[in-house]
Amino acid sequence: xxxxxxxxxxxxxxxxxxxxxxxxxxxxxxxxxxxxxxxxxxxxxxxxxxxxxxxxxxxxxxxxxxxxxxxxxxxxxxxxxxxxxxxxxxxxxxxxxxxxxxxxxxxxxxxxxxxxxxxxxxxxxxxxxxxxxxxxxxxxxxxxxxxxxxxxxxxxxxxxxxxxxxxxxxxxxxxxxxxxxxxxxxxxxxxxxxxxxxxxxxxxxxxxxxxxxxxxxxxxxxxxxxxxxxxxxxxxxxxxxxxxxxxxxxxxxxxxxxxxxxxxxxxxxxxxxxxxxxxxxxxxxxxxxxxxxxxxxxxxxxxxxxxxxxxxxxxxxxxxxxxxxxxxxxxxxxxxxxxxxxxxxxxxxxxxxxxxxxxxxxxxxxxxxxxxxxxxxxxxxxxxxxxxxxxxxxxxxxxxxxxxxxxxxxxxxxxxxxxxxxxxxxxxxxxxxxxxxxxxxxxxxxxxxxxxxxxxxxxxxxxxxxxxxxxxxxxxxxxxxxxxxxxxxxxxxxxxxxxxxxxxxxxxxxxxxxx
Amino acid sequence: xxxxxxxxxxxxxxxxxxxxxxxxxxxxxxxxxxxxxxxxxxxxxxxxxxxxxxxxxxxxxxxxxxxxxxxxxxxxxxxxxxxxxxxxxxxxxxxxxxxxxxxxxxxxxxxxxxxxxxxxxxxxxxxxxxxxxxxxxxxxxxxxxxxxxxxxxxxxxxxxxxxxxxxxxxxxxxxxxxxxxxxxxxxxxxxxxxxxxxxxxxxxxxxxxxxxxxxxxxxxxxxxxxxxxxxxxxxxxxxxxxxxxxxxxxxxxxxxxxxxxxxxxxxxxxxxxxxxxxxxxxxxxxxxxxxxxxxxxxxxxxxxxxxxxxxxxxxxxxxxxxxxxxxxxxxxxxxxxxxxxxxxxxxxxxxxxxxxxxxxxxxxxxxxxxxxxxxxxxxxxxxxxxxxxxxxxxxxxxxxxxxxxxxxxxxxxxxxxxxxxxxxxxxxxxxxxxxxxxxxxxxxx
Numbered sequence: 001x002x003x004x005x006x007x008x009x010x011x012x013x014x015x016x017x018x019x020x021x022x023x024x025x026x027x028x029x030x031x032x033x034x035x036x037x038x039x040x041x042x043x044x045x046x047x048x049x050x051x052x053x054x055x056x057x058x059x060x061x062x063x064x065x066x067x068x069x070x071x072x073x074x075x076x077x078x079x080x081x082x083x084x085x086x087x088x089x090x091x092x093x094x095x096x097x098x099x100x101x102x103x104x105x106x107x108x109x110x111x112x113x114x115x116x117x118x119x120x121x122x123x124x125x126x127x128x129x130x131x132x133x134x135x136x137x138x139x140x141x142x143x144x145x146x147x148x149x150x151x152x153x154x155x156x157x158x159x160x161x162x163x164x165x166x167x168x169x170x171x172x173x174x175x176x177x178x179x180x181x182x183x184x185x186x187x188x189x190x191x192x193x194x195x196x197x198x199x200x201x202x203x204x205x206x207x208x209x210x211x212x213x214x215x216x217x218x219x220x221x222x223x224x225x226x227x228x229x230x231x232x233x234x235x236x237x238x239x240x241x242x243x244x245x246x247x248x249x250x251x252x253x254x255x256x257x258x259x260x261x262x263x264x265x266x267x268x269x270x271x272x273x274x275x276x277x278x279x280x281x282x283x284x285x286x287x288x289x290x291x292x293x294x295x296x297x298x299x300x301x302x303x304x305x306x307x308x309x310x311x312x313x314x315x316x317x318x319x320x321x322x323x324x325x326x327x328x329x330x331x332x333x334x335x336x337x338x339x340x341x342x343x344x345x346x347x348x349x350x351x352x353x354x355x356x357x358x359x360x361x362x363x364x365x366x367x368x369x370x371x372x373x374x375x376x377x378x379x380x381x382x383x384x385x386x387x388x389x390x391x392x393x394x395x396x397x398x399x400x401x402x403x404x405x406x407x408x409x410x411x412x413x414x415x416x417x418x419x420x421x422x423x424x425x426x427x428x429x430x431x432x433x434x435x436x437x438x439x440x441x442x443x444x445x446x447x448x449x450x451x452x453x454x455x456x457x458x459x460x461x462x463x464x465x466x467x468x469x470x471x472x473x474x475x476x477x478x479x480x481x482x483x484x485x486x487x488x489x490x491x492x493x494x495x496x497x498x499x500x501x502x503x504x505x506x507x508x509x510x511x512x513x514x515x
Numbered sequence: 516x517x518x519x520x521x522x523x524x525x526x527x528x529x530x531x532x533x534x535x536x537x538x539x540x541x542x543x544x545x546x547x548x549x550x551x552x553x554x555x556x557x558x559x560x561x562x563x564x565x566x567x568x569x570x571x572x573x574x575x576x577x578x579x580x581x582x583x584x585x586x587x588x589x590x591x592x593x594x595x596x597x598x599x600x601x602x603x604x605x606x607x608x609x610x611x612x613x614x615x616x617x618x619x620x621x622x623x624x625x626x627x628x629x630x631x632x633x634x635x636x637x638x639x640x641x642x643x644x645x646x647x648x649x650x651x652x653x654x655x656x657x658x659x660x661x662x663x664x665x666x667x668x669x670x671x672x673x674x675x676x677x678x679x680x681x682x683x684x685x686x687x688x689x690x691x692x693x694x695x696x697x698x699x700x701x702x703x704x705x706x707x708x709x710x711x712x713x714x715x716x717x718x719x720x721x722x723x724x725x726x727x728x729x730x731x732x733x734x735x736x737x738x739x740x741x742x743x744x745x746x747x748x749x750x751x752x753x754x755x756x757x758x759x760x761x762x763x764x765x766x767x768x769x770x771x772x773x774x775x776x777x778x779x780x781x782x783x784x785x786x787x788x789x790x791x792x793x794x795x796x797x798x799x800x801x802x803x804x805x806x807x808x809x810x811x812x813x814x815x816x817x818x819x820x821x822x823x824x825x826x827x828x829x830x831x832x833x834x835x836x837x838x839x840x841x842x843x844x845x846x847x848x849x850x851x852x853x854x855x856x857x858x859x860x861x862x863x864x865x866x867x868x869x870x871x872x873x874x875x876x877x878x879x880x881x882x883x884x885x886x887x888x889x890x891x892x893x894x895x896x897x898x899x900x901x902x903x904x905x906x907x908x909x910x911x912x913x914x915x916x917x918x919x920x921x922x923x924x925x926x927x928x929x930x931x932x933x934x935x936x937x938x939x940x941x942x943x944x945x946x947x948x949x950x951x952x953x954x955x956x957x958x959x960x
Binding site: 035036195198200203204205206208209210213217223225226227229233357360396398405406408414415416417418419420421422423424425427428429430431432433434435437474475477478479481482483484497498500501504505508509510513514 | 678679680681682683684694696720722723724726729730734735736737738742743744745746747748749750753754756757758760761762763764766767768769771772774775778779823828829878879880884
């Protein structure tokens with residue numbers, strides 16, 4: 001998998017040797033690597049809240065105060081669909097309703113393509129920032145990665161992207177993995193992206209194995225981090241054979257142009273078996289053979305581990321403990337691939353409680369966390385300066401939704417995302433957002449900085465609100481110095497032009513880069 | 516062709532006399548490196564010997580030459596049979612009815628890689644076996660003619676590491692330099708870590724998309740010089756001071772943060788405009804900025820340029836148009852400009868690699884699917900021009916579904932030669948801990 005190359009570790013920094021990524025020859029899974037220092041690790045309730053949200057808010061902090069971390073988990077697990085209030089706000093984004101059709105196809109050509117990108121991005125930011133169903137939105141992003149595709153740059157499939165997001169991924173994000181897998185397998189966007197729509201067992205050139213391979217490698221059985229796998233090249237071809245005929249309507253005059261269709265004339269009719277006969281097509285024929293294969297795969301123990309690993313990597317650690325992957329896989333199988341009990345097991349695990357400091361916020365998550373922390377008013381017009389400004393930040397940090405070109409999805413490891421250039425982009429965005437320097441994106445610093453007291457009091461209040469907890473005297477003094485004050489000076493003596501530096505700097509804090 | 520036994524010449528010390536003297540600007544670049552890395556003693560040594568940093572840094576008896584190693588990674592699995600077409604092979608023409616490249620000397624024919632060039636070497640008899648795709652003409656005209664371009668066909672991951680034909684596995688393996696999960700980070704990162712000295716920026720990654728420099732000490736990811744700085748805050752200097760205080764810890768974020776501050780301060784003065792001679796386009800801009808950094812004396816010993824878009828399952832194209840033509844044209848133009856701008860890659864070795872090659876069979880979409888053997892390119896003033904490799908297959912396997920070019924030269928054989936003979940690594944075991952091969956192809960001077 002991409003991003004599995006190195007692992008972050010905590011090491012004493014030496015002058016001139018600033019990178020503390022894994023040195024040569026270490027085993028990624030050996031230690032319990034920490035992205036931030038252990039002293040910075042948040043209280044348990046805050047830790048789990050950071051893992052299942054795009055950043056804590058005063059409302060969440062107060063909910064945890066009242067109900068405890070467990071209460072917050074239960075509340076979030078009960079929200080298995082989108083937040084209706086936020087969805088209503090997105091009503092004006094008409095492209096989110098595009099279905100497979102010629103009209104949709106035509107709508108996203110030319111300038112329509114840019115508009116589609118803007119609507120998808122604004123919807124993603126709005127949902128992550130404003131939805132009260134935070135765990136649900138986190139899971140949506142997890143499955144967007146697991147079943148990633150990149151069709152935006154393919155004019156013939158671009159219009160299928162929102163259908164994939166809205167009708168395939170999102171409705172199944174906290175349902176069952178079975179339904180999710182099957183929905184992706186029937187999705188025109190997936191069949192086009194991985195070339196299954198043209199895979200024809202009865203043509204001279206033969207099948208296209210692209211989907212069959214990724215179905216086994218990425219979507220179901222997986223390749224373990226140690227490189228082991230249960231399937232062979234012959235199984236890849238067998239899977240591709242079983243899926244031949246799963247295609248899309250190519251007749252532009254048809255009302256259901258580009259929708260799913262099974263093409264019997266493309267289908268391989270001979271014997272097919274996988275994993276040394278563990279699955280055979282048997283009496284099944286046609287589309288039923290593919291359905292049978294998916295049914296076999298979804299409850300295979302390797303799939304259970306692969307899915308468990310993906311969930312644990314998202315919620316717990318870049319290299320999750322083997323014990324947790326194993327127990328999570330068991331829960332997945334015992335609950336017939338249902339995701340709520342599976343995720344509940346992970347969230348209540350001792351492994352998660354011990355995993356403080358081990359997950360880096362990826363750029364999208366950092367942006368959403370900043371917007372949540374600041375209470376920024378989001379733009380509503382996807383073509384506005386504000387929306388385009390936010391999109392530009394995601395573009396240059398390489399984390400614009402649906403822009404990862406490979407089918408393995410955006411990496412979910414600190415080793416991929418943590419580097420000098422990326423940090424500079426994060427810092428600049430923090431300064432720009434707090435200082436209202438992105439045209440059309442408005443942050444009201446009034447409520448954030450009200451409350452009087454000293455400069456030190458103000459810094460501590462903001463640090464707590466942002467989920468950093470109280471900061472050290474040295475850090476408070478350094479932040480105060482950035483506005484030419486000492487911690488003991490009155491807060492209302494700060495030059496208003498310098499004031500944004502305080503929230504801005506706190507958003508650059510290493511702890512704020514983690515979740 | 517019959518297998519030609521390779522006669523590996525024992526590694527001899529790099530001939531120092533035939534190396535062109537670096538111009539003053541390059542000497543000052545190296546002087547900066549020495550001063551930063553070795554402190555006063557190192558700088559004094561340099562001043563006394565006045566031999567240039569390359570020699571001053573070399574351990575006694577070591578063939579260290581200290582080139583900056585620039586690795587261009589063609590992400591997606593570049594088709595080695597189109598980079599370097601075996602135009603004389605019947606199976607090549609037969610199995611690629613619409614995408615095969617014609618022999619040299621014919622219309623749209625391949626560029627010759629044969630003995631018509633007196634500066635080229637063919638130590639294993641690979642003269643005229645493959646040509647070069649016409650899109651590479653800009654570097655064929657210069658680097659090949661001058662004997663600075665090595666073409667290594669039929670290379671890649673050995674059979675034990677290439678069974679899955681997965682992009683993700685293959686990319687991880689060739690970037691880690693090993694298929695073992697016990698080997699962390701990239702081989703280029705370990706090369707940097709074993710070198711012991713470094714300037715302000717020992718290594719630059721221009722995108723952070725690859726694992727080659729993952730784990731490299733002091734690696735700076737600099738996607739764009741123009742945006743490499745902190746903005747948005749009211750007071751630049753006080754902000755930098757505060758950021759440094761917030762990044763004083765021992766964790767990896769704080770460490771990266773301090774590096775970012777150091778590097779940002781150093782590159783802030785570099786021009787961001789395109790240097791003379793570079794064409795338009797993001798790849799050329801990347802090489803232009805890399806050249807600016809190399810000339811600024813930052814002590815850069817390794818750099819990575821990730822250049823994707825090579826997974827051409829469909830519409831690979833013809834000689835004059837199509838996906839391969841477009842990518843290769845942009846690549847060749849950028850490499851040519853970079854070479855022209857650096858005195859013919861003086862003290863620089865460029866390695867062009869990819870994760871795997873592709874099937875010999877053209878598929879139903881006029882593209883090719885995942886295979887194994889591919890073609891690497893190496894170029895630089897310290898590279899010996901020619902076609903290198905342990906061998907080339909007598910025939911390219913024509914199985915109904917899996918046919919592809921065999922890997923007859925483990926990619927690590929040529930990379931090992933480059934890192935030891937050009938980059939100056941003495942402990943190859945650190946760079947390639949699981950590589951058991953030996954010998955060299957003789958592609959370095």
